[in-house]
């Protein structure tokens with residue numbers, strides 16, 4: 001394991017690394033070895049946030065005045081610096097929130113690719129020419145930035161999510177105040193350093209760490225923040241929406257999922273089992289796109305379960321920093337307790353536990369590990385079949401027909417991601433048509449978002465907006481329709 005560092009990570013405000021006015025810090029710890037402090041982050045105050053917003057506001061005019069390609073050049077430089085620091089950032093993310101090094105390296109590469117994608121966006125079109133009814137006039141649309149944008153991010157994708165919000169915000173001419181999740185703020189501090197070292201003008205990106213209520217809530221309520229983009233829990237997302245609505249700010253929310261995978265009678269069982277295991281257990285199930293419900297046609301149910309159990313037993317659990325660990329710990333003690341509680345509720349409510357269900361004992365470091373867990377569920381109304389668990393837990397359900405499978409899959413408050421395994425084109429098309437989810441996957445795992453495509457959910461999974469790819473332009477800009485008569 002790498003050396004333990006207990007460095008103090010400062011806020012980044014107006015181009016400077018500064019301590020909070022509180023003079024207090026909080027610890028970010030390693031969930032695979034809770035005795036290990038990865039770093040101390042600032043426990044910021046409302047005053048710190050106000051300074052960051054003021055800096056972002058002051059930087060706005062000059063930043064939006066640059067051409068898209070000039071802003072893009074800076075994002076290309078950030079990407080190049082991140083490429084040099086890939087190992088350092090990935091290792092920090094693994095130590096800070098637990099997912100394996102293979103996953104954090106992949107995620108850091110994805111962050112770099114997102115930066116390059118949005119750097120290129122600076123050269124692409126921002127509007128359309130629309131024929132006017134007046135043949136002597138020119139009518140067209142153009143886009144302008146919102147102004148200061150507030151970014152509130154979770155710990156489960158500590159590199160990719162902040163970047164897929166910050167990069168489009170910046171390329172379209174906004175300035176940013178970001179509050180990263182406390183459990184992964186050291187990782188974001190390293191990313192903020194890449195922006196600083198790339199020569200981003202002062203005030204264009206500001207990072208303020210600390211409490212969700214004070215800093216995150218402060219962003220939601222701040223009169224000078226014109227747009228808020230958030231990924232995290234439904235409860236917090238809804239509170240942000242209320243605050244934003246009260247003062248007329250734009251908001252975008254990406255929240256939970258209870259993502260189903262349907263395995264039809266004709267499915268390739270090996271392929272389906274592999275995808276279910278990756279979708280449910282990679283990142284210890286802590287993805288909003290994770291596979292949470294597996295709905296299997298009765299004709300292949302027994303064969304599917306047998307293979308699923310056999311393959312799940314092969315999973316190696318351990319600190320993500322070790323190359324032989326396939327699944328790391330839960331990201332925090334809170335997550336660990338909440339997942340164990342959800343498992344207990346499943347047992348109490350009559351679900352049949354067929355694998356796992358217990359803490360995975362780590363006698364060396366007492367990490368927050370939980371065994372990959374599989375339940376058979378007959379009643380789709382119990383909590384384990386309805387609520388987001390955000391841990392390595394599958395609810396398996398048996399159905400007698402594809403109609404029933406789609407009805408069950410749609411019987412959820414959420415609608416983020418959904419997969420089907422089948423070789424039958426009629427079934428595929430019916431699923432594509434009838435499934436209420438923003439991300440539809442056929443013969444592929446439920447997770448796996450591509451940066452150039454729109455990402456977001458239906459129902460309670462999002463605010464019905466989309467992130468990433470070209471869709472980001474819709475949130476981070478306002479359209480102006482221009483009519484010019486010579």
Ligand SMILES: NC(=O)C1=CN([C@@H]2O[C@H](COP(=O)(O)OP(=O)(O)OC[C@H]3O[C@@H](n4cnc5c(N)ncnc54)[C@H](OP(=O)(O)O)[C@@H]3O)[C@@H](O)[C@H]2O)C=CC1
Nearest residue numbers: 153154180181182211212213216217232233236255288390
């Ligand atoms: N859709 C997704 O990808 C995610 C879903 N979740 C779901 O949420 C559950 C709880 O995870 P948790 O980390 O507590 O998620 P939260 O929604 O609490 O945290 C997400 C972000 O919001 C901040 N925040 C917390 N409270 C407020 C507030 N009142 N106003 C504004 N911002 C706030 C957090 O700060 P701080 O870290 O300082 O608390 C963090 O930066 C998980 O079990 C999972 O079900 C969680 C993360 C990601």
Ligand SMILES: O=C(O)CCC(=O)C(=O)O
Nearest residue numbers: 286287288289447448449
């Ligand atoms: O599946 C992915 O790659 C992205 C998932 C995600 O956005 C999330 O878990 O918050």
